[in-house]
Amino acid sequence: MATNELIERLLDTTESDAFEGVIDALQALDDSTFAPDDSPKSVAEAAALVGLSPHTLRYYEQEGLVRPGRNSAGYREYSALNLRRLVFLTRMRMSGMTMQDLKRYIALVERGAETEGERREIMLAQRDRIRRQLRELTLALVTTEYKLRSYGGHPDG
Amino acid sequence: MATNELIERLLDTTESDAFEGVIDALQALDDSTFAPDDSPKSVAEAAALVGLSPHTLRYYEQEGLVRPGRNSAGYREYSALNLRRLVFLTRMRMSGMTMQDLKRYIALVERGAETEGERREIMLAQRDRIRRQLRELTLALVTTEYKLRSYGGHPDG
DNA sequence: CTACGGATTCGAGTGCACTCGAAGGCAAGC
DNA sequence: GCTTGCCTTCGAGTGCACTCGAATCCGTAG
Numbered sequence: 001m002a003t004n005e006l007i008e009r010l011l012d013t014t015e016s017d018a019f020e021g022v023i024d025a026l027q028a029l030d031d032s033t034f035a036p037d038d039s040p041k042s043v044a045e046a047a048a049l050v051g052l053s054p055h056t057l058r059y060y061e062q063e064g065l066v067r068p069g070r071n072s073a074g075y076r077e078y079s080a081l082n083l084r085r086l087v088f089l090t091r092m093r094m095s096g097m098t099m100q101d102l103k104r105y106i107a108l109v110e111r112g113a114e115t116e117g118e119r120r121e122i123m124l125a126q127r128d129r130i131r132r133q134l135r136e137l138t139l140a141l142v143t144t145e146y147k148l149r150s151y152g153g154h155p156d157g
Numbered sequence: 158m159a160t161n162e163l164i165e166r167l168l169d170t171t172e173s174d175a176f177e178g179v180i181d182a183l184q185a186l187d188d189s190t191f192a193p194d195d196s197p198k199s200v201a202e203a204a205a206l207v208g209l210s211p212h213t214l215r216y217y218e219q220e221g222l223v224r225p226g227r228n229s230a231g232y233r234e235y236s237a238l239n240l241r242r243l244v245f246l247t248r249m250r251m252s253g254m255t256m257q258d259l260k261r262y263i264a265l266v267e268r269g270a271e272t273e274g275e276r277r278e279i280m281l282a283q284r285d286r287i288r289r290q291l292r293e294l295t296l297a298l299v300t301t302e303y304k305l306r307s308y309g310g311h312p313d314g
Numbered sequence: 315c316t317a318c319g320g321a322t323t324c325g326a327g328t329g330c331a332c333t334c335g336a337a338g339g340c341a342a343g344c
Numbered sequence: 345g346c347t348t349g350c351c352t353t354c355g356a357g358t359g360c361a362c363t364c365g366a367a368t369c370c371g372t373a374g
Contacts, residue, residue, distance in 0.1 A: 004292070023303050026296075044350070054351090055333060073340055075351055088300060095297030099331065116308045127301045134294050135161070137287055139183075140252030143245060144284045146180050151273045201320075212363060215322090230370050232321055256361065315374100322369065332358085339352065344345105 003029060034087050040069065040077035050086045057086070063099060065089055065106050095130050191244050197226065197234035207243045214243070220256060222246055222263050252287050 006026050034049050043054045046068075052060075060066050061076075066085050068076040078086070092102055105122050108115035163183050191206050200211045203225075209217075217223050218233075223242050225233040235243070249259055262279050265272035 003296075020306070023299055023306070026299055027303055042351080053333080056331090058352090059332065073351075075340085091293075091297045091300045093331090094293045095301075120305065120308055123301050123304045127298065127305070130294055130298045130301065134291065134298070136248075136251045137291055137294065139160075140248045141284065141287045141291070142180055142183055143248045144252075144280050144287065146184055147280045148277065148284070149177070149180070151277055199321085210363080211321090213361090216362065230321075232370080250361090317374090318372090320370085323367090325366100326364085328361105328363070330360090334355105334357070336354090336356105337352100340350090342348090344347085 030084075030087060034083050038080055040071075040079055041083065043068075043076045043078070046076075046078035046083060046086065049083060050090055052086070052090060060086070060089065063103055065102060092126065095126070096133060097126055097129075101126075187241075187244060191240050195237055197228075197236050198240065200225075200233045200235070203233075203235035203240060203243065206240060207247055209243070209247060217243075217246065220260055222259060249283065252283070253290060254283055254286075258283075 003026065006022055006029065041049065043057050047054045047057050057066070057076075057078075061068065066078075066082055066089070068078045068082050071077050089102060092105075093099075101122065105119060108119050108122075160183065163179055198206065200214050204211045204214050214223070214233075214235075218225065223235075223239055223246070225235045225239050228234050246259060249262075250256075258279065262276060265276050265279075
């Protein structure tokens with residue numbers, strides 16, 4: 001998977017120009033991975049593409065986070081744009097953003113460009129949370145490495 | 158806070174010797190931070206030191222994760238060893254280890270040194286989970302950076 | 315002696331994010 | 345035309361990890 005390679009490059013990067021380049025590359029990769037063509041996807045197909053269950057996708061819709069179209073039989077049809085939205089939602093959820101905050105954010109998106117300032121605030125707060133989590137996770141990683149090294153030594157669990 | 162500096166050094170480190178050195182340094186720092194002296198701590202003091210609520214500490218005890226002593230009045234007394242255990246528990250919880258797995262692990266610890274092999278397996282699995290999470294968080298960070306850069310541009314939320 | 319903060323136990327309640335089940339509709343294959 | 349399988353809606357149920365409340369006990373300060 002080329003994503004890993006790009007992430008490695010990102011983590012090694014210090015100049016902000018290269019950083020931006022990698023971000024764009026990852027975005028392009030996302031688009032081709034999650035929306036391989038323009039044909040609308042059923043709820044099952046969309047779920048498989050983004051790694052959620054059909055149930056969860058319906059739940060997200062009910063909460064106002066996505067609005068897929070409907071075909072003549074009333075079935076959901078997820079466009080490439082819908083899929084991009086779903087990928088964004090899963091990323092944010094995985095990074096600990098709550099459903100409530102996500103609903104607030106998406107409501108702003110639907111209200112249009114004049115809400116960008118407020119959205120920016122939300123994303124800045126989210127970035128801080130992610131950074132703090134990265135720190136905590138690193139600490140946890142250190143702790144498990146320490147445990148792994150200590151077997152046969154320290155007796156304190 | 159010196160922890161951050163040590164983490165920076167850790168993340169910049171490639172030789173495994175230096176890696177181990179930093180791990181030990183962090184462990185020593187932990188010990189002095191969370192058990193400043195040898196006097197046993199009350200449930201409120203212990204909670205403040207590790208950043209949990211007294212309620213949660215009692216809950217952990219009820220689940221068999223710590224066994225603080227008791228004073229003559231029946232109050233809990235957390236020793237330095239108990240505190241180390243609590244720090245470990247919070248680190249593992251923060252990194253997404255479930256209460257069930259933690260209970261399993263601690264039960265093995267209490268059974269003594271002959272369970273080290275099994276404990277090692279659990280910690281290896283935990284390390285993998287943490288690494289995966291680091292990857293997911295990085296992806297989420299990239300996504301929020303992308304959003305932050307895109308305001309004024311892309312119209313797709 | 316009494317008030318007070320903080321300790322104890324126990325079981326019940328909360329919030330989050332799904333997750334499921336029931337009852338039924340639609341379209342392709344035999 | 346009937347089965348099969350995925351689709352629909354709706355409300356209810358689940359699992360996790362706390363979190364709280366009520367009733368009671370302990371020890372120091374005034």
